[in-house]
Structure formats: structure tokens, C-alpha cells
Amino acid sequence: MSGRDSGGAATATVFAALGDPTRWEILVRLGRAPASASALAAELPVTRQAVGKHLEVLRAVGLVESSRSGREVLHRPVGSRLDELGRDLQRVAESWDRRLAAVKEIAERGD
Template sequence: MTTLADPGPVFAALADPTRRSVLTRLAAEGAASATTLARELPVTRQAVVQHLAVLDAAGLTRAHRHGREVRHEVRPEALTGAARWMTTIARHWDDRLAAIAALAEEPEPS
């Protein structure tokens, strides 16, 4: 089995619905500040900053300064890595299920 990066931090970050909403908004609308994101969410700006810190630690977003504003944008590489991990796991399960099906379909010895 190929060694893949641990997707745990990505899945942990995506487990929270507010973080998923933040990531979805960034993906759909492009880079934004915490203030801009907070206007569209039912949480405070401080809460958005904390959610962005978790997304950043998981490699899902990155921050860059744009004048006096810090803007956040999506980093798709972490999502690609998590998707690759899920594909690998799915392939192994498919192989196992195919082996079980082959055993179940073997004719019984007479």
C-alpha cells in the first residue's frame, strides 16, 4: 500500500459545519477577510478567526496580507490529498469485496 499523508487534520477541520461553510464560501467567492466572512455567518469575527486558524493548520486555507487586510483563500492540495486517501481505502475495500464475491460464487465441491 502506498504511504499517503495523514488526512486526520483535514477531516477534523471539516467535521465542524461552520468551518465547512467558511471553506465553501472561500471556494465559491475567492479570498476574503475574517470580517467579510463574519458578515455572512451567524458567528462573531473572533469565532471566524479561530475557525480559519484550524483550517489553516489543516492546510485547507492560507492567509496573505492585502494592504491592511488579511485575506484567506482555499488551498486545494489538502483536499486532493484527503480524496486520494479515500480513493485508496475504497480500492482496498473493493478488492476485498471482490475476493468475497469470488469465494461465494465458487462451485461447491462434489
């Protein structure tokens, strides 16, 4: 999203990515320090494969970026992406308030 869109299927996809508790937990831990899938799996109640799938989802929506060093792949969260999403949400909220106020005014004038 980001732009005139402020909605649509793409938005729902990002929210769906953030909507899983395990995924959110992964993001929180990556926020403390970048880590590999194996390291994350060691401190979470799921297998490395499950963590890998979650990381793939998060990477697909741009919330996580990864870089390989040797046999290890380090993952870290992308703050700017989340910041952007937060701003979009506030914009949508603002437009809701504006429109609903207009609807209310029309209704009152109509009486």
C-alpha cells in the same frame, strides 16, 4: 497523509476540520472569492473571533492559506489539498473492496 499512509491520526484531523458546518460554509465562501475574517463574520451568524478560530484550524491542516496586505489578512482555500484528500479516499475505498472480495472468496472456498 498522501503516500503509503492512507489513514492514521493525521487523516482524522483533516476530516475533523472538514466536519464542522460553519467551517465548511467558510470554505465554500472562500471558494467563491478570497476574504478577510471580518468580511466572513459579517455574512455568517458568528463573531469574527469564532471565524478566526475556524480559519486557524483550516490553516493548520493545509486547507486554507493566508496573506497579509496592510491591516487586512486575506484567506483563500487550497484546492490541491482537497484534491489530494479526495484521491486518498478513493484509494482507501479501492483497497477495502479488494480485501473484502478476498475475504469473501476465502470464506466461500472454505465451505
